[in-house]
Amino acid sequence: MTLHVLSLQELKIDNEEDVVLVRRAVRLLAEARSFDSFTTAALTTAVTELSRNVWVHAQRGRALIEEVTDGVRTGIRAEFHDEGPGIPDLDWALTDGHSTAASLGLGLSGTRRLVDEFHIESQPGQGTLVRITKWKRF
Structure with a gap:
């Protein structure tokens, strides 16, 4: 199915306050589109963890927040880009229980479980891209 972007925020x-601003933007979009409270909480928790990862590990980056549709469902997709040190071993980083720094303790594997779609690319010395999507439940 073709995915269409209905709205986009970059x-x-x-800084640490930007993590809060990204979380707030996603929560407000989910609430405005009448996502249920469970879906909204899962999405905002995932976004907070990923934003915090950008800040802690790369010190700077950006988040793209999109409202998307595939013609049947509506969802929120968030994409996080940084040019930090990258992740040398993605398999290890995606292992349950793996978390670094002062995060929520979810790690990437916990974040992956909170969303419907999860994609990650990372190269040591070149940064990381993480894309997540959470679909509105009917």
Whole structure:
């Protein structure tokens, strides 16, 4: 199915307050589109963890927040880009229980379980891209 972007926000992540702003933008969009409270909470938790990862590990990056549709469903897709140190071992980073720094303790594997779609690309020394999508439940 073809995915169509209905709205787009780009937010910088250059300091800890930006993590809060990204979280708030996603929560407000989910609430405005009448996502149920469970879906909204799961999405905002995932977005907070990923935004915090950008800030802690790369010190700067950006988040793209999109309202998307595939013609049947509506969802929110969030994409996080940084040019930090990258992740040398993605398999290890995606292992349950793996979390670094002062995060929520979810790690990437916990974040992956909170969303419907999860994609990650990372190269040591070149940064990381993480894309998540959460679909509105009927």
